[in-house]
Amino acid sequence: MSVARPASVRVLVDEAHQQAWSIRPEVAAQMQPAHPGDSSYAKAAELLRCRDFVVDALTEGRLTSDALADVSVLVLPHASSPKFEATTGVGSARYDEAEVAAIHAFVAAGGGLVILAESEQDKYDSNLADIAASFGITVEHTTVQDYQRHHQAPSWVESEIGTAHPLLTDVEKLVFYRAGALSPTDEVTVLARSSKAAAPPSAPLLAATTAGKGRVVVAADSDLFGDDCIDAFDHAQLWVNMAYWAALPTFASQVDHHDSAGASDPHWTALKAATEELRSLQAADATVDLATTPIEQVRTIAGRIGAAITGLTPYFPHQTAYLAQVVVDLSAWIDGGCGKPNFGPALSLFRPELQRADGVEHLAFFPMYTPNGSLDVGFEALIVRVPWPDWIAELENTQFANEKFVPVHLVDNTAGYDSECAVFFPETVSVVGEAANTFGGIFCDREAARYQRVVGEAVQITGLELPPAISALLASEPMTRDMFELWDLIHDRAHSHGELPFDPFMIRQRLPFWMYSLEELRCDLTAFHQAGEISGEFPFAEYVHYGVLFDRLFRFPLTGGRVRNYDGLAGQVLFGHLHSNGILTWRNNTLTIDWASLPEGVNELRLEIEALYRTGINSSKVRYWIAAHDLVSKYVQPNLGSQWTPEARAGRDEADHKAWVNLVNPDEFPLSMFYQSLRAKLLPTIESTRRAAA
Numbered sequence: 001m002s003v004a005r006p007a008s009v010r011v012l013v014d015e016a017h018q019q020a021w022s023i024r025p026e027v028a029a030q031m032q033p034a035h036p037g038d039s040s041y042a043k044a045a046e047l048l049r050c051r052d053f054v055v056d057a058l059t060e061g062r063l064t065s066d067a068l069a070d071v072s073v074l075v076l077p078h079a080s081s082p083k084f085e086a087t088t089g090v091g092s093a094r095y096d097e098a099e100v101a102a103i104h105a106f107v108a109a110g111g112g113l114v115i116l117a118e119s120e121q122d123k124y125d126s127n128l129a130d131i132a133a134s135f136g137i138t139v140e141h142t143t144v145q146d147y148q149r150h151h152q153a154p155s156w157v158e159s160e161i162g163t164a165h166p167l168l169t170d171v172e173k174l175v176f177y178r179a180g181a182l183s184p185t186d187e188v189t190v191l192a193r194s195s196k197a198a199a200p201p202s203a204p205l206l207a208a209t210t211a212g213k214g215r216v217v218v219a220a221d222s223d224l225f226g227d228d229c230i231d232a233f234d235h236a237q238l239w240v241n242m243a244y245w246a247a248l249p250t251f252a253s254q255v256d257h258h259d260s261a262g263a264s265d266p267h268w269t270a271l272k273a274a275t276e277e278l279r280s281l282q283a284a285d286a287t288v289d290l291a292t293t294p295i296e297q298v299r300t301i302a303g304r305i306g307a308a309i310t311g312l313t314p315y316f317p318h319q320t321a322y323l324a325q326v327v328v329d330l331s332a333w334i335d336g337g338c339g340k341p342n343f344g345p346a347l348s349l350f351r352p353e354l355q356r357a358d359g360v361e362h363l364a365f366f367p368m369y370t371p372n373g374s375l376d377v378g379f380e381a382l383i384v385r386v387p388w389p390d391w392i393a394e395l396e397n398t399q400f401a402n403e404k405f406v407p408v409h410l411v412d413n414t415a416g417y418d419s420e421c422a423v424f425f426p427e428t429v430s431v432v433g434e435a436a437n438t439f440g441g442i443f444c445d446r447e448a449a450r451y452q453r454v455v456g457e458a459v460q461i462t463g464l465e466l467p468p469a470i471s472a473l474l475a476s477e478p479m480t481r482d483m484f485e486l487w488d489l490i491h492d493r494a495h496s497h498g499e500l501p502f503d504p505f506m507i508r509q510r511l512p513f514w515m516y517s518l519e520e521l522r523c524d525l526t527a528f529h530q531a532g533e534i535s536g537e538f539p540f541a542e543y544v545h546y547g548v549l550f551d552r553l554f555r556f557p558l559t560g561g562r563v564r565n566y567d568g569l570a571g572q573v574l575f576g577h578l579h580s581n582g583i584l585t586w587r588n589n590t591l592t593i594d595w596a597s598l599p600e601g602v603n604e605l606r607l608e609i610e611a612l613y614r615t616g617i618n619s620s621k622v623r624y625w626i627a628a629h630d631l632v633s634k635y636v637q638p639n640l641g642s643q644w645t646p647e648a649r650a651g652r653d654e655a656d657h658k659a660w661v662n663l664v665n666p667d668e669f670p671l672s673m674f675y676q677s678l679r680a681k682l683l684p685t686i687e688s689t690r691r692a693a694a
Helices: 025-031 042-049 097-108 128-133 235-253 266-281 295-315 317-335 344-349 390-398 444-462 468-475 477-494 513-534 539-558 566-580 598-616 621-635 657-662 673-693
Strands: 009-014 053-058 073-076 112-116 137-140 153-158 175-177 181-184 189-193 204-211 214-219 361-369 377-385 405-413 440-443 584-587 590-593
Touching: 009 235, 042 053, 042 235, 073 235, 097 112, 097 128, 097 204, 097 214, 112 128, 112 235, 128 137, 137 214, 181 189, 214 235, 235 468, 266 295, 266 377, 295 317, 295 361, 317 344, 317 361, 390 477, 405 444, 405 477, 440 444, 440 477, 444 468, 444 477, 444 539, 444 673, 468 477, 468 539, 477 513, 477 539, 513 539, 513 566, 513 598, 513 621, 539 566, 539 598, 539 673, 566 584, 566 598, 566 621, 566 673, 598 621, 621 657
Parallel strands: 009 053, 009 073, 073 112, 112 214, 405 440
Antiparallel strands: 137 181, 153 175, 181 204, 189 204, 204 214, 361 377, 377 405, 584 590
16 A cells, blocks of 8 residues: 555654664664664664654654754664674764754744663763753763563663553653663652662653653663564554654644635625525525515525625636526526525536545535534535645545545635534435535645534543554544544445445434444444554554544543434444453543554444444344344443333334334433433533534
8 A cells, every 4th residue: 555644744863973873774774784783773764654643763863953953753773882782883972062952942833852761871982871960860970780670681671651641652661771870859750660689770761751742761772673673572562652642732733724715805894794694584494485574675685695605716717607507506596486496406516526636625605404413404605625735635546435425614704604514415405305415625724623622622522542653633623624534535435335334324214312322333443443443554544443442432422412413322232342342441530542453343343333234134123123123222321211122122012113202302411420420520611622613
């Protein structure tokens, strides 16, 4: 797979101060011709490059503010006088005062610093130890030996992992080769120590701290991440964790910003104003009572709308035919007496899915159902932008073909879309007859913004310790948006694949609401699974796991009312499954997740739902609904008043499907105690997110 999401965070590895390590294979081969791996960080660099990082080497010159201007993480590998080590052979092993000042300014401003020290640190004629000490982490001149806990030799020390910390996510075993020891101040967190039987005993080997807006990590051994050692034990995981943790301030500062010429044009302002004025004359069904409103008043407003659309058309050359038809449909509506609007002809020409070019914008003007379940119809004007980067285009073309899906960002809109609405479908447009089913737009920017705010607050409330890469995702606006674009692409496609009812979207069926819950959850778990399948070649896909997990666990169960909240129930089912299997634990008011077991646990639920679908085709409709109710009831206890439990439903005739649907309790599966408690604390953030969208 050649797909790759462009990296956005730069890591600079210093090789200009007599470093004993190089990320450049050819330089490592010059340093150690017989065994280049003993001087190479090439594997470490590639581990980061295939994720979200650009990794470069500073090969000459000094560390100045200019050299660090676009750097997020600075790595200072072990440096030495050439008489002790084979080195890169440039510069001095000592950083001058101006360089040290530049390093401190870099960290204070939010940069990440990784210092990789050595045993017998003082002998190398390097002042790396002085730099570490200035951040509260002294590097001692010693070599740790352990005759009880070691790997192959007493100097290969097996460390004891310290207290819970994001840097230690999925890190259980580290072996330090000829390590020194650290003496940190009280403000520093010790992440790994030698054993009590070592000499020196319980010596800190790995430590982390914050300084100003930045972060610092110091290791007492530089071999941990060399080509010979990085694949051993959990060294690679630690290295990746260190990069994300150190770079978190940069991820948090990333924002998407695009100027829109169309939205800046006075014609757009005029179109919005005229649209709002027209809607103020409409009844809930979008008709205008001409007995109380003169038709000439409507024509005047429509004329302003038509003039504004004509003035905006040059910004949207790919929509010329559509925008012309909009004016025709609007005139036809007025000529017909301002009854039910029929914008079917214009809708058939509105084809955003055919313009999959990154950044292309579309102007939409339609009579539309007010979002979020309302039956009201009103005229709306929107400008949307399509994000379609090369990596999404390739994945859609090669892995997840979905000709109707189109991710969109909402550039600007009239009042009806000041809501939580996350979708833009043809079914929302008022037409006479059946709407053209040509595209499915999903507002990934809105989903991402809500995700960041609600999930971020939920993580704080529950005390959930996140892996550093997931903290980076949650902090970065572009990463979260890109994650949603991939997640929605796979999810939307999943509705039409698999062992499904004849109408995969279920929109034309009148079913008990938990059937919709299971369908949405099935598609999300399919996205989780399929993203995992490609994550080996495309690591960014793994973020879909955490999009599915946290949106389903935190946001959906608590968003909206309790009347047949099918999205919320899907999240409750996922929580119940993970909790019942010990993958998710709530203890001492703290939520913990077994990250290593998570993929398998989620997959078990996916297979259980798919088995329900597969056997359902052999069942009557009501028996299928009952089996689904039983599955949900394994993980979410039904309402005490439920008439769908085995005792309550006994003896009922299954022939009248409508009667069975009428038995559904509006809140058939109430919130658990966990969610009731979380709701009280999280609801203000959910409400503020709703207001922010408005």
